[in-house]
Amino acid sequence: MKHTVDKGKTFLVDGPASVSVLSGEIEVFSAPLKAGAKLVIREGKRIPFEIMEKAELEVMLGEKAKLNEVDGSTIPLSWKKAVDEVLNQDKPITVIIIGGVDSGKTSFCAYLGNRALKMKRTVALIDADLGQSDLGPPASVGSRRLTKAVIDPFELGAENIVFIGVTSPSANVSLVVEGIEKLKARIQQDRVDVLVINTDGWIEGEDAIRYKIALVKQVKPDLLVGIQEENELTFLLGALTETHRLSIESPSMLRKRDREERKLLRELGYKKYLKGAGAETFPLRWVKFDGVTFGAGAPPSRELCRKIEDELQAQFLHCEEMPNFVFIVLNKDQWLDEELIEVFEHKLKRKVRIVQEGSEEGLLVGLHDEKENFLGIGIVEGIDYVRRTIRVHTPVRKNVAWLSLGRVRLDKAGRELGIVDGFTSQAD
Numbered sequence: 001m002k003h004t005v006d007k008g009k010t011f012l013v014d015g016p017a018s019v020s021v022l023s024g025e026i027e028v029f030s031a032p033l034k035a036g037a038k039l040v041i042r043e044g045k046r047i048p049f050e051i052m053e054k055a056e057l058e059v060m061l062g063e064k065a066k067l068n069e070v071d072g073s074t075i076p077l078s079w080k081k082a083v084d085e086v087l088n089q090d091k092p093i094t095v096i097i098i099g100g101v102d103s104g105k106t107s108f109c110a111y112l113g114n115r116a117l118k119m120k121r122t123v124a125l126i127d128a129d130l131g132q133s134d135l136g137p138p139a140s141v142g143s144r145r146l147t148k149a150v151i152d153p154f155e156l157g158a159e160n161i162v163f164i165g166v167t168s169p170s171a172n173v174s175l176v177v178e179g180i181e182k183l184k185a186r187i188q189q190d191r192v193d194v195l196v197i198n199t200d201g202w203i204e205g206e207d208a209i210r211y212k213i214a215l216v217k218q219v220k221p222d223l224l225v226g227i228q229e230e231n232e233l234t235f236l237l238g239a240l241t242e243t244h245r246l247s248i249e250s251p252s253m254l255r256k257r258d259r260e261e262r263k264l265l266r267e268l269g270y271k272k273y274l275k276g277a278g279a280e281t282f283p284l285r286w287v288k289f290d291g292v293t294f295g296a297g298a299p300p301s302r303e304l305c306r307k308i309e310d311e312l313q314a315q316f317l318h319c320e321e322m323p324n325f326v327f328i329v330l331n332k333d334q335w336l337d338e339e340l341i342e343v344f345e346h347k348l349k350r351k352v353r354i355v356q357e358g359s360e361e362g363l364l365v366g367l368h369d370e371k372e373n374f375l376g377i378g379i380v381e382g383i384d385y386v387r388r389t390i391r392v393h394t395p396v397r398k399n400v401a402w403l404s405l406g407r408v409r410l411d412k413a414g415r416e417l418g419i420v421d422g423f424t425s426q427a428d
Contacts, residue, residue, distance in 0.1 A: 003057045003067070010074050011049040014255060015041030016062030024055025029075075029107060030114040031149030039151060041065075044265045046255035047151065048074045070253060078248040079108060082225055083115045085246065086194065089222075094184070094195040096219065098212060098236070099227030101201030102257055103250045106134060106153065108227060109198045114149045121193040126183050127153065128176065129200045131167040131266065137273040137377050138266040139167050139364060139406055141179040143187060154269070160186055161374040163366030165406025167266065169200055173211050177218050184219060197221065209236050216240055263416060270364075270414035273377050276395040277412075280378070282403060284388040287365075289405040289423040295388070297322045304348075311344050312336060317357055318385045325351035329385060332357045355422035358382070362409040363420055365392055370401035378403075379410050 002022070005011045013019055018040045026033040027050045033039075041047050043064060049057070050073050059067065086095060095112070099105045109125060116123045123146040127135040134153035136142025142158030150156060162179035169176040180197065187195055197219065202208045213236070216224060224243045226233040229250045237245050257265075285295045297320030300308070304321065308314055308328065314336060318329035326348065330336070336354060345352050363380040378394025392403070393412055409417040 001059055003059055005049070005051045005055050005057065005069060007051055007054050008072065009051045010070050010072065010253075011051060011055075011057065012066075012068040012070065012074070012253060013041055013047050013049065013059065014064070014066040015045045015047075016043040017041045017065040018060045019047075019049065020058040022056040022058055024051065025053035026050065026055050027052055028151045029110040030118065031110070031151055042152070042154065042265065042268060044257050044261040045152065046253075048253065050074070068253075074251050074253040075111060076249045076251055079111060079251075082246050082248050083112050086112060086223060087116060087119055087121065092191060092193050092195070093223060094197065094219070094221045095223045095225060096197045096199065096216060096221040097225050097227065098199050098203070098233065099201065099250065100203050100229070100232060101262075102254060103201065103227045103229065104254050105129070105198050105201070105227055106132075107251070107254070108225070108248070109196050110150050110153065112194070112196055113146050116194045117146060117149060122191075123194045123196065124187045124190075124192045125150075125153065126180060126187070126195070126197045127158070128169075128180050129198055130164055130169060130176070131200060132262060133266075133269055136161040136269075138269045139164050139408055140366070140374075140377075141176065141183060143183040145187070145190070145192065154272075163368070163374055163377070163404055163406070165364060165366065165404060165408070167408060169202060169211060170207060171407065173214070177215055180215070180219060203232065203236065209239070212236055213239055216243055267414050267416060270377070270410060270416075274379070274393070274395060274414055277378065277393050278395070278397075279381060279391055280394055280397060280400075281389050281391050282400060284383060284385075284390050286400070286402045287390055287405060288402060292322060292327075293402075295320070297327065300326075307344075307348070311347065312340065325353055328352065328354045330354060330356050353422065357385070359420060359422050360390075360405070362411060362417055363423070364406035364408040364410055365394075366404045366406065367392075367394060367396045367400050368402050368404065369399045372402075375400060379412060380405070 020038045021033050097105045113123045126143045128141045135158040141162045144159045224245045226247045287294045300319040316328050320327045360380050365378045367375045376396040378392040381391040383390050405423050
């Protein structure tokens, strides 16, 4: 259907939908749209079309899509002032964006990036929102240099990716910080004028605050921009007195998504990076879990084998002795009581990590080349402990040198089935 919208209005479209510009002048996050432009809007996303000159739009709506027309711009004045401050800098600047879930962080990143591009500045974006990643697949940190105006970073894709394997930084804070630093170092080799680092929405609780403080102190941005609806960032911003900070407001017209919608957006990300996937088999020794390579541990001693049989009353398929723990794989039909394992650990004076055969099925995995460059993701179909191989559903078929197991379990369609702890230290 066609819609005519007057100058000075903002036309809000909730996906899934497509919008074609037939006439007029429009901006989305300061990115100009002219006649002939067409946008496809994902479910769970809201796009604000700011009408600069009277416009005619052709709109096709999917199920759950919505339209709304409001007066004026939905870009807060505080956003414009913050971007002005960033772009008034003569030297290269690194900006970290912090805010809660659905506070407008990605929209602000797009707005800042587009304003910078208009001023002929070179711009790069690091997306460190593991659960709602736009540049790379979920459970990763991705980066990209922006060469054209951006409306939805999901349409761009990442140039460089660091696989984390979890969708919340709380599960592996140090790995997330290391990933951001790694991508920042790569970007700085090309000396961009404006580096924008988007973060996740984990801001509540002592652990979240400690993480954000550690992240800011480690990355050392020139400017921290906090987006808040009320005063939820007051303590966090107050704890970072050594960093130049700006507090800006969350847009009143921002769309709030529920847990299922956020999960749907993640699943779209998995599907994007699994397109064209097929079964591939790799040596088990290429696999790393919790930073440890399969087979890197010592074979179990006779004494340990005897203790496993006597104390746990179990027959194992695979066992390795690591410096600080013992890793054991049991048959599918075997199950051990947690109290029994705790008693066994006490006797061994080491942690014991036990998984059942088949518990690896569906695990998200990152595939890398010999230089540790990310190649893509896959889903574990199974491990053959006799032949010492792992079968992975993945579109990556060449140059694979090692695989890193994540904690997220998926089906082959990219739908999330839950979290698996057995292959990580989180189980300890």
